[in-house]
Amino acid sequence: MKPSHFEVTPACTAVHHILTRVGDKWTVLVVNYLGNRSMRFNELKRAINGISQKMLTSTLRGLERDGFVTRTVYPTIPPRVDYELTDLGRDLLVPLRGLGDWAIKNEQRVSEARARFDAAHDAGVRPGFADAAE
Amino acid sequence: MKPSHFEVTPACTAVHHILTRVGDKWTVLVVNYLGNRSMRFNELKRAINGISQKMLTSTLRGLERDGFVTRTVYPTIPPRVDYELTDLGRDLLVPLRGLGDWAIKNEQRVSEARARFDAAHDAGVRPGFADAAE
DNA sequence: CGGTATCCCCTCAGATACTG
């Protein structure tokens, strides 16, 4: 009856891995934008607003490396490069949206909890009066 | 109208937020362990193997602040502190497991893609044999 | 046992400049 001891290690290694992969500053944004349609480099850059050239490049390289996006170069002048989600990338979008839905639904609860915690610690660095009834 | 222009910003802001929150080095591991049962501080520390006192503390504080875990102090000697997932924390586990399942299922595909990419770039820093035309 | 405080390293990420 101890499902409490079920294998946590392989699962959370995998979770941690994908989360590390996808949990950086820009990856999710890029994947979400590409979830709509394929986009060019500067198009993405303009869309994301705040990302630097360097970070967009390395984010896209990482996603390409892991098989989440394809990079298509048109050797025209000026050059044109299209980025598009692969099947794997679109597949990833599913659990990602799942987490996104959760995040949207529970945003409020989290910020409330946070406010409560902060209040208790701003006023309560010196605790002792909150528990008058204690 | 243009579904290609549908609201990506609020969704991916929320996704990015939760992912940043949960995407650090240890949070997922801690949440997964606590998903099984409540645990004491050093119990977690031993279980996770590699985490420093400092990081375990700050990870747990962060989770407590956001309402994902409760911290229960027993003022005995020696002291005893139990950490346990809240409802919100257990709730979070659902989409997290979803992502975990995805990660486990697709681990292979990702590492294959990565191997392909790396091979193409180790051997192919100088490309040109893929197209025999050269 | 369960922390906090301090130091320090190392990577991430931004700004800037240059290239094909």
Added chain:
DNA sequence: CAGTATCTGAGGGGATACCG
């Protein structure tokens, strides 16, 4: 247009020492 190269600052994260 689509990058690469280099420098720099901020902060995540580890080791160590100390406290209640």
